Amino acid sequence: MVVADPGWTVGIHGSSGTNDLGYHGYDNAAREMHSLFVAAGPAFRHGVFLQPFDNVDVHSLAAYLLDVDSTNTDGLLAPLCAALKDGPAGCKDRKH
Numbered sequence: 001m002v003v004a005d006p007g008w009t010v011g012i013h014g015s016s017g018t019n020d021l022g023y024h025g026y027d028n029a030a031r032e033m034h035s036l037f038v039a040a041g042p043a044f045r046h047g048v049f050l051q052p053f054d055n056v057d058v059h060s061l062a063a064y065l066l067d068v069d070s071t072n073t074d075g076l077l078a079p080l081c082a083a084l085k086d087g088p089a090g091c092k093d094r095k096h
Contacts, residue, residue, distance in 0.1 A: 053079035
């Protein structure tokens, strides 16, 4: 197992001499890997600041907004419920 420091890349050279056998992202707990999430539109409350959440949770949010099934994902909608005006039943019971 190898974990690269932020700013470094670890790769495996394929037979063609290119790094085509795989790359992976950095440690998602590293502050440098955090990103900004901004959302606006009729589904969202104004002026809401959320606690940090995993990027995979955006999949669940998009599925909810598009009204498509998201049961086969590692993401959760719960961390984003506070930002939704009319969240699903599980969100309505959440304290904002």
